Amino acid sequence: MDTELILMQLFSGVALGAILVITALGLSIIFGMLGVVNFAHGALFMVGAYAGLWVASLTGSFWWGLLVAPIMIGAFGMIIEFVLVRPLYGRSIDDPLLLTFGLGYVLVEAVRIIFGSDGIPFPTPPQLIGVVDLGVGFFPIYRLFVIGLVILVLLLLWLGLEKTRFGLIVRAGARDPTIMRVLGVDIGKVWLVVFGLGVGLAALGGVLAGPMRSVNPEMGSLVLAEAFVVTVIGGLGSLLGSIVAGLLVGIAISMTALFAPEMATIVMFALMAVVLLIRPQGLFGKLA
Amino acid sequence: MTEGSRNITRQKLSRRSVLAGFGAGASYLAMPWVARAQDEIIRIGFPTPLTGPFAAEARDQVKCAALAVKQFNDKGGINGRKVELLVRDDKLNGGEAATRTLELIEKDKVHAIVGALSSAVQLAVNEVTRARGIIYVSISQSDTINEVKDFSKYTFHEALNPHMTTAAVARHSFKKGNKVAHLVADYAYGHEMLRGFKRAQAQIGAETVGEILHPFGAADYSTFMPRLRSMRPGILCISNFGRDQANSIKQAVDFGMKQQMKIVVPVLLHNQRLAVGPDVYEGVVGGANYYWGLESGNPSAKAFNDAYRDGNRNAIPTDYGAYGYTGVSSLLLAMQAAGGTDTEKVITALEDLKYDVAKGPQQYRKCDHQSVQSVLVLESKKAASMKSEVDLFDIVANEPASTDLLRSCSELGFPA
Structure with a gap:
């Protein structure tokens, strides 16, 4: 086993981790701010991929799909929050969980009815086809683009949350919504935007995954599991946790793929079990 | 659309x-x-x-x-x-x-x-x-x-059965001296296909340079690609089914594997080819029980x-x-x-x-x-040479129905 291969494997792990981060981020944001466990996350990821494909086929450009679909599905997420999730605030945490769980099934079935259940080709944008030589091995240009975009999105999110007035309100609202209300902030609007943002991120993940995987109605089910594992390892609600855990899981999968490939899927669950035993609140989570 | x-x-x-x-x-x-x-x-x-x-x-x-x-x-x-x-x-x-x-x-x-x-x-x-x-x-x-x-x-x-499928596919796609790397789904289907291919390779004289078992239903195959490439095979043989086949071929193509090796699958799936498009499958060779072009x-x-x-x-x-x-x-x-x-x-x-x-x-x-029964060996067409939306494959060979492709009754454990 030579060093080049191990380095290449490490890089593949980081790249895979970047994809995991983007899928976990939306889930983590919604839970962190609203306390809602969004079980429709995987389905919204899938709907995002279909929406991206639809917009791309209308406009003839992947880039419009990448830009418009997350906004479109994010707006759809706001409707979900306003119409379905909002009446359940203040009730047990199980209620929104069950609601979104059911919503996931409805979305998958709706896509099956509209687009069929066979899956649809989602070609890689022509500008990003091909591989580059990294010195230690070849890597697809598209995946490098995904890593770059994920870094950009993380940077924007961080700036938005840490450096803007709205970010300040969101952070304060997550800590103590009652005080915010007393201070005259319409916390309902904040939650609306945050839910939309989380759903938009899920859709963005879906559009980005489209050219890497086959697009079909069930493509979100595994993503939901992966996103959960990453958020649980990172600590529910912690953004930094999601990022670190996403990279960690990506590298763990990649290294397992090298030495015991048949275990590559199980390893993330094993990692989660170990983290939960040692630090039940996750790597960056706060104890309730 | x-x-x-x-x-x-x-x-x-x-x-x-x-x-x-x-x-x-x-x-x-x-x-x-x-x-x-x-x-x-x-x-x-x-x-x-x-x-x-x-x-x-x-x-x-x-x-x-x-x-x-x-x-x-x-x-x-x-x-x-x-x-x-x-x-x-x-x-x-x-x-x-x-x-x-x-x-x-x-x-x-x-x-x-x-x-x-x-x-x-x-x-x-x-x-x-x-x-x-x-x-x-x-x-x-x-x-x-x-x-x-x-x-x-x-x-x-x-x-x-996997034995006859792989025998027919190998006969028309492997040559003596070929180096074959296997990516295999880790359950009965994959294991049986792998066994069939290796048996056919032994007869033909094609060498196995490595094999990787992947979990059933995996969505991402990127982490297997560096090691498969490092095996330097002439043929990448992918034995999995359904969406696993579509995803793994798609990602192998993304990683530029097709420029360096031929991709061979035991069964070239009609619906998966439709689901990921002609460019991904172009040149991939595999077996089939039936193709409408017959x-x-x-x-x-x-x-x-x-x-x-x-x-x-x-x-x-x-x-x-x-x-x-x-x-x-x-x-x-x-x-x-x-x-x-x-x-x-x-x-x-x-x-x-x-x-x-x-x-x-x-x-x-x-x-x-x-x-x-007969076993077809198919090759996926490139987009430019498709005459219609369903004109997916060229028939490379139609291996006629013969017990030669099967294991003998006594090998299966039946009394002669």
Whole structure:
């Protein structure tokens, strides 16, 4: 086993981790701010991929799909929050969980009815086809683009949350919504935007995954599991946790793929079990 | 969005036929007296994974099985008895399949079972039918079902088996001195295909430079690519099924593997090729039980395609769909020859049957009940040379039906 291969494997792990981060981020944001466990996350990821494909086929450009679909599905997420999730605030945490769980099934079935259940080709944008030589091995240009975009999105999110007035309100609202209300902030609007943002991120993940995987109605089910594992390892609600855990899981999968490939899927669950035993609140989570 | 609209029409049609099956089953449960009064009807149970990753293939199976039943009924049934297909969703799960099969036998009183799409699920169905003494025509690839351990006189294997598939594919794509790397799904199907390929390689003189087992249903294959490339193979042989095949080929292509090696698969899947497009599959070689393009030189294929087109808005039958047709047809032909549903007589009739319903002559071998049949070797066309939306593959070879492709009866453990 030579060093080049191990380095290449490490890089593949980081790249895979970047994809995991983007899928976990939306889930983590919604839970962190609203306390809602969004079980429709995987389905919204899938709907995002279909929406991206639809917009791309209308406009003839992947880039419009990448830009418009997350906004479109994010707006759809706001409707979900306003119409379905909002009446359940203040009730047990199980209620929104069950609601979104059911919503996931409805979305998958709706896509099956509209687009069929066979899956649809989602070609890689022509500008990003091909591989580059990294010195230690070849890597697809598209995946490098995904890593770059994920870094950009993380940077924007961080700036938005840490450096803007709205970010300040969101952070304060997550800590103590009652005080915010007393201070005259319409916390309902904040939650609306945050839910939309989380759903938009899920859709963005879906559009980005489209050219890497086959697009079909069930493509979100595994993503939901992966996103959960990453958020649980990172600590529910912690953004930094999601990022670190996403990279960690990506590298763990990649290294397992090298030495015991048949275990590559199980390893993330094993990692989660170990983290939960040692630090039940996750790597960056706060104890309730 | 032509792809989308094509899928919508398919979905509606299959849903209707599936509902017809469900409806028929439900009416028996609701009105048990009807079931007794209609003992005349010949009932065929059909468990298949209507939901889950192999749903596309399963729905094609149902459509083609329904076509076979319709053709017999249109001709007046079997000795005047109508035939009915009872479709059940096995959810690609052995336990579910066993339960559904048991229900079909106990509650619906089916006369025979045809179906299953996964090698492991098929063995679960086989356990039940074997114990109950019900005829089972399996239409999913398996090697073990031919072996003496899993054999029962009630079981007939209509599908190709991994041994014959890989033998035919290897014969037309491997050469002496080739270096082959294997990416294999870590369950019965993958293991059996790998074993078949390695056996064929040994005969041809092609070397295995490495093998990687991947978890069933994996979505990302990027982490396997660096190691596969470092093996420096001339051929990358990917033995997995359904969406696993589409995802792994797509990602291998993304990683530029096709520039350095040829991709070979045991079974080149019609629906997966449709799902990821011509560019991804271009040049990939694999086997098949059926391809509609056979019709240019094969009258049975022409007749089958035409009948299917009539009932399905000009669509063409797929590879796994054809299994549903040939499987049900062979059973009904045997029932016709046996003059009814008497199990022992139908078994004898199946063993003696020579049938040619879709792809040329076929016959169940007496010792292991494997259908001896032709194996196609296909190569996926590039987009520019496709004459129509369904013109997917070139037929590289049509390996004629012969026991040469099978393991001998004595090798399988049967007394000579």
